[in-house]
Amino acid sequence: MSIVLGVLKTIFVGALLLLAAVFLVRMVQSMRGPDLQPWHLVVPPEPTASEIDAMDWPTWLKAEDAAFKVVQSEVVAKLPADQRIAQNRYWAESPMNSAHLRTDWNRSFTFRPEGEPAGAVVLLHGLTDGPYSLRHVAKLYEARGWAVVAIRNPGHGTVPAGLTKAGADQWQAATRLAVREATRLAPGKPLHIVGYSNGAALAMMYALDATENPKLAAPQKVVLISPMIGLTRFARFAGLAAMPSIFPAFVKAAWLGIEPEYNPFKYNSFPVRAGAESHRMTVILGEKIEAARASGRMGRLPPILTFQSVVDSTVSAPAVVEGLYSHLPANGSELVLFDINRAAYVGPMVRHSAQTAIDRLRPAGPHRYTLTLVMNAAPGDPQTVARSYAPDATTPQDYPLGIAYRRDFYSLGHVALPFPLSDGLYGADPSPDDRQGVALGALAARGENGVLGIPPSALARVSSNPFMPWMLGRMDPAAPPAQTPEQAAAQ
Structure with missing residues (x-):
């Protein structure tokens, strides 16, 4: 017994020392970091989860408009003189201020066909993003005669401070709305x-809830892009990073990143709470998947189509395979994995872990879904194929895509997947007809240190996807679904 108590005491003391170390490091970091600006301090009003559940769409739009009015009156109109610069999206005269752009994609929007709609699609953007991130998918469904509903999740699209209060419960309520x-x-x-x-x-959380709650409209198809099924290990402890912020002198510790806000449709600054809520989301989703698996409700899910880069520094690619797809029924679901570019200029510099990522992600045994690998046709060949394994098949079929992997892209990644090369903001070859104030995806960070008003590292991450036209073809509501094992066996 004394040995056990000694071990427990050692663990307890070690944990206290670790917490103290984290506390001290975060205190020092917060004192050295940039000053907080109005967009880090002003929190626009957002309805609670219960209020959202009681709303209809016009009421939601009124609440959303009230949040943007606060941004205008308390941030834009009161901006300090030293922040009235072109690189600041919150300066009224900045080219990145969404008021100057053709469409303010920070706001919720709907598309309605002229006649009777063929169906309806709900679009749900990512963390720190806004509805802009799925506008190309919206246009696809609109062209097919579907009604489109893209909601701005609470805390997004306004100012980064919004994410210091908004959370998972509100986002789930917004999905239901x-x-x-x-x-x-x-x-x-x-x-x-x-x-x-x-x-x-x-x-996925909504789709799982709909298998249990008959009052929720059940979707007939779910499409996931760079899905947040799991996060990096650090996200589990993100909340600890904010501990010193309880003291006014260390309020900046509530932020994991305090950055210039030059992107018109995405926050660059990142509060600790946002990371903590992200981790909470993955925990809730994992619990819902396990509950549905244990009760047999996974069989009620619709087909799931997922697009995931094999290298992703934001979410866990293995979690998509192990945490979700390994539990799906044989219902025509498909997982698409984008390999690294094995014809890139920097090929010899690619880490071994990235070169072998696709092999680690492929399931070792039979699988109940279609697995499609988008990859170079051969090592060193920029032309690509879709290598598709039917459910339970061990022999693949290759389909030439007619798309070359750009040699200056050594991989895709988390941010890139929903944006074509022509996207005006994120595209590597932005269309002149799609101006969004700044063409971030086309900026090449080559020059002298200290010249740019934004970190050069912010421009290094790939932000557009040469395979997006093919992706849209796979998402097309008129496209045939992936095969079930029974259909594959019948061929």
């Missing part, structure tokens, strides 16, 4: 849900 509006616009018609990153977690 968007589905209510979608089914109102297209009663009795098919319902699809498309989610990106954090929005993909929300899409």
Whole structure:
């Protein structure tokens, strides 16, 4: 007994020392970091989860408008003189201020076909993003005659401080509201849900809830892009990083990143609470998957189509395979994995772990879903194929894509997947007809240190996807679904 008590005491003391070390490090970091600006301090009003559940779409839009009015009056109108610069999206005269752009994609929006809709789709954006991130998917569904509902999740699209208060409960309520509006616009018609990153977690959470709650409209298809099924290990402890912020002198410790806000449709600054809520989302989703598996409700899920880069520094790619797809029924689901570029200029510099990532992600045994690997046709060949394994198949079929992997892209990644090369903000070859104030994806960070008003490292991450046209073809509501094992065996 004394030995056990001694071990427990050692563990307890060690934990206290670790917490003290974290506390001290965060105190020092917060004292050295940049000063907080109005967009880090002003929190626009957002409805609670219970209030959102009681809302209809027009009421939601009024609440959203009230949040943006606070941003205008308390941030934009009161901006300090030294922050009235072109690189600041919150300066009224900045080219990145969304008021100057053709469409303010920070706000919730709907598309309605002229005639009777063929169906309705709900679009759910990612953390720190806004509805902009799925606008290309919205245009696809609009072109097919579907009603589109893209909701701005609470805390997003306004100022980063919004994410110091908003959380998972509100985002789940917003998802339910968007589905209510979608089914109102297209009663009795098919319902699809498309989610990106954090929005993909929300899409899966809703789909699982609908298998249990008959009052929730069940989707007929769910599409996930870079889904947040699991996060990096650090996210589990993100909340600890904010501990010193309880003291006014260390309020900046409530932020994991305090950055210039130059992106018109995404926050660069990142509060600790946002990381903690992200981790909470993955825990809730994991519990819902386990509960559905234990009760047999996984069989009620619709087909899931997922697009995931094998290298992703934001979410866990293995969690997509192990935490979700290994539990799916044989219902025509498909997992698409984008390999690294094995014809890139920097090929010899790629880490071994990245070179072997696709092999580690492939399931070792039979799988109940279609697995598609988008990869170079051969090592050193920029042309690509979709290597597709039917459910339970061990021999793949290769389909040439007619798309070359850009040699200056050594991989895709978390941010890139929903944006084509022509995207005006994130595209490597932005269309002149799609101006978004700044073409971040086309900026090449080559020059002298200290010249740019933003960190050069912010421009190094790939932000557009040469395979996006093919992705849209796979998402097309008119496209045939992936095969079930029975269909594959019948061929």
